[in-house]
Amino acid sequence: xTLQNNxxxxxxxxxxxxxxxxxxxKLVFSDGSEKHRHEAIEAGRRMELVEAIWKAKVKFHxxxxxxVVSCYEAGRDGFWLHRYLLSLGIENVVVDxxxxxxxxxxxxxxxxxxxxxKLLRMLLRYWAGERGLWSVVRVPxxxxxxxxxxxxxxxxxxxxxxxHRNRIRDLLVAQGLRLEPxxxxxxxxxxxTLWDGTSLPAELKGALEREYARLSMVEQQLCAxxxxxxxxxxxxxxxxxxxxxxxxxxxxxxxxxxxxxxxEFFAWRGFRNRRELGACAGLTGTPYASxxxxxxxxxxxxxxxxxxxxxxxxxxxxxxxxxSSKLSRWxxxxxxxxxxxxxxxxxxxxxxxxxxxxxxxxxxxxxPEGAELKAAG
Numbered sequence: 001x002t003l004q005n006n007x008x009x010x011x012x013x014x015x016x017x018x019x020x021x022x023x024x025x026k027l028v029f030s031d032g033s034e035k036h037r038h039e040a041i042e043a044g045r046r047m048e049l050v051e052a053i054w055k056a057k058v059k060f061h062x063x064x065x066x067x068v069v070s071c072y073e074a075g076r077d078g079f080w081l082h083r084y085l086l087s088l089g090i091e092n093v094v095v096d097x098x099x100x101x102x103x104x105x106x107x108x109x110x111x112x113x114x115x116x117x118k119l120l121r122m123l124l125r126y127w128a129g130e131r132g133l134w135s136v137v138r139v140p141x142x143x144x145x146x147x148x149x150x151x152x153x154x155x156x157x158x159x160x161x162x163x164h165r166n167r168i169r170d171l172l173v174a175q176g177l178r179l180e181p182x183x184x185x186x187x188x189x190x191x192x193t194l195w196d197g198t199s200l201p202a203e204l205k206g207a208l209e210r211e212y213a214r215l216s217m218v219e220q221q222l223c224a225x226x227x228x229x230x231x232x233x234x235x236x237x238x239x240x241x242x243x244x245x246x247x248x249x250x251x252x253x254x255x256x257x258x259x260x261x262x263x264e265f266f267a268w269r270g271f272r273n274r275r276e277l278g279a280c281a282g283l284t285g286t287p288y289a290s291x292x293x294x295x296x297x298x299x300x301x302x303x304x305x306x307x308x309x310x311x312x313x314x315x316x317x318x319x320x321x322x323x324s325s326k327l328s329r330w331x332x333x334x335x336x337x338x339x340x341x342x343x344x345x346x347x348x349x350x351x352x353x354x355x356x357x358x359x360x361x362x363x364x365x366x367x368p369e370g371a372e373l374k375a376a377g
Contacts, residue, residue: 012031012060012061012062012063012066012067013031013032013066013067013068013069013127014029014030014031014053014056014057014060014062014066014067014068014069015029015030015031015032015068015069015070015120015123015124015127016028016029016053016056016068016069016070016071016090016120017070017071017072017116017117017119017120017123018070018071018072018081018116018119019072019073019112019113019115019116019119020043020072020073020075020076020077020081021043021112022043022076023042023043024040024041024042024043024112025040025041025042025043025049026038026039026040026112026113026115026116027039027040027041027049027052027056027116028113028116028117028119028120029052029053029056029059029060029120030060030120030124031060031062032124035060036117036120037056037059037060038113038116039052039055039056046084050088053068053090067091068088068089068090068091069090069091069092069123069127070085070090070091070092070093070123071092071093071094071095071119071122071123071126072092072094072095072119073094073095073096073097073100073119074094074095074096074097074137075097079094079139079140079145082094082139083139083142093123093126093136094136094137094139095119095134095135095136095137096134096135096136096137098135098302099134099135100118100119100122100134101134122134138269140268141268144267144268147240147263147267147268148263148264150225150228150229150259150263151229151256151259151260151263151264152306153225154222154225154226154229154256155306157218157221157222157225158222160218161215161218161219161222164181164211164212164214164215164218165181165215167211168181168185168208168211168212168215169181171204171207171208171211172208175194175195175200175204176194176195177192177194179192181212181215185212186209186212189205189208189209189212229255229259230255233245233248233255233259239267240262240263240266240267243258243262243266243267243362244258244259244262245258246361246362247261247262247358247361247362248374249373249374250322250358250361250368250371250372250373250374251321251322251371251372251373251374252314252317252318252320252321252322253314253317256310257310257313257314257317260306260307260310261307261310261311261358264304264306264307265280265281265304265307266359266362271359274356274359277355277356277359278352278355278356279300279302279303280303280304280307281303281304281307281308281311281352281355282299282300282301282302282303282304282305282308283299283300283303283308283311283348283351283352283355284299284300284352285297285298285299285300286298286299286300299348307355308351311351311352311354311355312347312348312351314351314354315347315348315350315351315354316347318350318354319331319350322368322370322371322372324370324372325368325369325370325371325372326368326369326370327350327353327354327357327368327369327370328370329370330350330353331346331347331349331350334346335347335349354368
């Protein structure tokens with residue numbers, strides 16, 4: 001494929017696709033023609049990257065000031081590389097890897113070199129005007145990305161706490177014992193005996209004590225981010241924190257829900273309409289219609305998984321604490337009379353509608369119809 005446009009004719013453009021991995025980065029360059037240049041550098045070596053770009057310009061007889069456009073797939077390396085490329089004057093896009101078309105053959109050749117060439121060809125088509133070719137990731141600012149650390153750390157710590165608790169329960173249940181790892185667990189462990197009245201084996205007892213020590217450490221670490229979040233909500237000295245406070249005024253929404261929705265979505269994402277909002281959360285339907293076959297495949301699940309999961313939880317809470325709202329009445333009229341499956345389908349639909357209603361509430365002050373606010377206290 002040869003890319004013909006005004007930029008090529010004027011000063012030339014260098015196109016670069018990067019296939020990133022933990023140890024080596026595969027770089028593929030082109031000037032818009034069928035000629036390619038391959039380069040491999042150590043992962044994370046910025047000076048080697050700059051040198052490879054300079055060598056590619058020399059190879060394709062481009063001026064040192066020639067425009068450079070690049071792309072790479074979103075992944076473990078995050079967005080620091082995107083920001084670094086922008087600081088060099090390079091026009092970069094971060095691509096959603098799940099949106100890249102793949103060969104559907106059962107057996108197909110796949111190497112970093114082939115993937116780099118494929119990514120480069122798609123980059124050429126993208127800059128030629130085929131914007132619907134793939135999905136480009138919207139890169140947050142450094143402060144917006146950092147604002148998401150707190151609730152994500154809390155989520156990781158809570159999962160770790162659950163793992164330690166389940167591990168302690170499993171070790172005890174395997175011996176026919178039931179004991180919750182709560183306060184005073186070590187004291188009760190000393191008096192615990194097996195089914196025949198014998199004391200716990202030494203190795204089992206040691207494993208339980210060590211597992212409980214790890215659980216105690218995680219519970220202690222949970223206090224710091226929770227306290228930090230509470231202090232920031234109390235101060236509400238920024239627009240995102242004020243949005244959190246506004247959401248918390250609604251019944252059924254607490255600090256966990258409000259903080260996650262704002263920091264993941266509303267604080268930095270600019271949504272143009274409700275369809276874009278639902279798609280970003282992965283709550284839009286995916287119909288299948290081919291020939292005479294038509295069916296609904298359910299929601300896409302292609303968006304932010306944290307927001308999607310939280311919205312389903314909020315939807316159940318909304319039915320409980322906002323029973324008089326229009327959305328709750330709509331759910332009861334359409335889905336409550338069905339079975340368990342119909343209610344599960346309906347709660348996802350309610351989550352999508354509720355997300356749109358909360359967005360309108362924050363953007364324009366439009367309170368969801370029939371919704372109640374918490375008491376001033």
